[in-house]
Amino acid sequence: MTDPQVAILMLCMFIVLVLLGFPIAFTLLAMGVGFGYYAYYTDVPHTFADLFSNNIFYLLNQNTYSVMENDTLVAIPLFLFMGYVVERANIVDRLFFSLYMAARNLPGALAVAALLTCAVFSTASGIVGAVVTLMGLLAYPAMANAGYQRSFAAGVICAGGTLGILIPPSIMLIVYAAIGNLSPLRLYAAAVFPGLLLAGLYIVYVIVRVLINPSLAPKPRDEDVPPKRQIYLDLLISFVPLTVLIALVLGSILGGLATPAEAAAMGALGGLVLAAFYRSLTWDKVKQSVFLTAKATAMVCWLFVGSWTFASVFSFLGGHDIIKDWVEHMQLEPWQFLVLAQLIIFLLGWPLEWSEILIIFVPIFLPMLDHFGVNPYFFAMLVALNLQTSFLTPPMAMSAYYLKGVLKKQIELIEIFRGLMPYLAIVIFCMVLMYQFPGIALWLPDFLFGVYVP
Template sequence: MSAEILTILMFVTLMATIALGHPLAITLAGVATLFGLIDNGGNISALFQMFINNAWGIEQNYVLVAIPLFIFMAQILDRSKVSEGLFDALYIVLGGMRGGLGMAVIVVSTVFAATTGIIGASVVAMGLMAGPALLKRGYDRGLASGIICSSGTLGILIPPSIMLVVYGGLTGLKETSVGNLFAGAILPGILLSSLYLGYVAVRCAINPQLGPPIPEEDRTATLKQKVMMTVKSFVPPFGLILTVMGTILAGVATPTEAAALGCIGAMVLALFNRKLNFEVLKLACEATLRTTAMIMLLFIGGKMFSVVFLSMGGGDVVADMLLGMDVSPYVVLAIMMMVVFIMGMFIDWAAILLVVVPIFTPIAGDLGFNPLWFAMLVCVNLQTSFLTPPFGYALFYFKGVAPPEYTMGDIYRGIMPFVVIQVIGLCLLVGFPEIITWLPSLFFGG
């Protein structure tokens, strides 16, 4: 059977099994086993030896130790209620503006994203805090849903991000090391956050009924009190961000070592907030174990899939098809981004990375694209996977904790403008690569 036919059949089978609702890691491993046996003539021993070698290589990757450490840090922070103090302060500072409470949610989510790296924690925390508050203050339910879901997804992009650690572990390239990816993601994350803020400000200025300001009786704080509240609430999370990101960008610590420092910093913050006890540590460890096991199982299943796909010539088939097109390299880039976007509507981000990175990264290199720039485009694109129906995880995270007044119709309606904003942000990154490459070149050279 030709490589072209096997490539088509492998992807069709993968999509069909995913649609049937089987666990993703098992699906990837099962499809890989089936087509690996077809490709090598049924040699079970040789196929399993290849799987064992590649799985062992993943488990030996030192960079991936940062995954459970960042997850543990996020779990501790989620239970230490650091974000609540910041939200309360910004509620007073920005609440008097049209759309001010919504903008406060975006700012808090941006800061929280820089301390967690996991969107589930961000969306759930903001859903519990801001969902009822926005509803109480008369915000349009669609706009409120879009604000919470979209800003909560910044946690998967703004470092320390688990997705960036996974990407860096997959490529093994110097240009896409975790340190470079962390530095490259800072300005794109700020760009998206700024676009969200601008959208909310403009929409509410045009139609104040969408996001009315808080009543006069709630605006009793003086300017000095507002400044003190803001500074006091910003210092703890900023100190943690400085501990993690500062040590990486300064070259003092590796991402794995910085993640360990972040865990210590998170426990210190929890201690100051009187939230650090045996029960919190137990729950954080259990959640870390479950999440890490899920990610590593996906890693192994995805690695099995990509190894079989590449060994049977699937990567060459895709490369020849894309590189053989008589079009601009940016048209090929647009096709690859569209593939990632569509896959994000149905598949988990980790599985998408494990499938497309080994295939698309060499193609991007052949087209002359900067590997770091291309990597960040993929990651920004994947952020939309948490928002796009039918399987946008952020939508269901929010629905699970939101008041019953928020319907799935409200949520779907509310996130659509923010998906468009993210696409606009992606286009800006394509047009202005320096947004991605400037900070890595500043800190790490090259």
């Protein structure tokens, strides 16, 4: 076999092993070292020490060091810690109830409140599993008790919970910035309007769907509505402090006052202050937040080490070149290239999660952007929208499994999948809108930081 053929075999084996359930980070690491040993093999080892003289071990060491010294990635543990602290601040239940009361006159008020809560909480947390799990425990029982259709309620929670990987400050965008060597500030600015647009389309869909079929979401009873003064007070207490924290973190980044890492540190401190404000700052909760942050950060770091080792070997064997040459020789128009790339990423979302797609497959397309004259930040936003589908597309659809895990026998998995389907169509519609009107993604970063020049 030629080296490029070995590279393609390497990629196919990775997909098969992931589908079989092997841990992603260590699968990448093992395959990178295994195939790298072949790729960098120079001479027959004569002693035991010669077995470890292969350059793959030097590459592994360098990649590990590069990940640990990457300044961009420092923001990840700090944003994670902020999210875990806010999650334990007992604010989400107040926020959901007050938003529900404020939106009670809208069709599907509980569903609208759930989406709004997901959008706000996702912005503060950015942890899809945490948002879907918490909202599954909080919002789904409320909707079920109010007579909402089960699949309709489940779809709302799963779709709303995934907004955290798109709306800044998003951990996914930090990872993308490191992979694509892009400015995280520009990525955050580019993601603001697409994130708000997608959340808005979800809310419009819910309202229109309930107007067409009111049986999906019965109206609340008048006796359950508290006085307006109490509603406003609840909104003031639950909504304003969290919104101010998010605005300070995001505003300091977009305003150029702080790097993402510095803003994340401020957000982590703000999360502790917020927890103290709600009288939920205890040693046990802080300890849990630190433990979960360390666990998630270690996973991300090993994922980077494994993926960069895998990608380095794949590229050394000629894998990137053969795919790049194949695409370029198809003589595609730029729009055809964008459709092909997004279609591949969408299909990969069926068996894989966003992290695998982003770290392994997106770098295959990045070197082709100059050839087709595609703005890398515009492409990043298309990918970020598309990656929403990796949480919503069966058979993986991790948001569905998160929800099923907390609801257990209250709902069947097929019902959750059925509730997700309309939101997949909305994501695709949002991508089409952004393609037709690129300013949705590019106007704000160009306004704040000047027009992008390659």
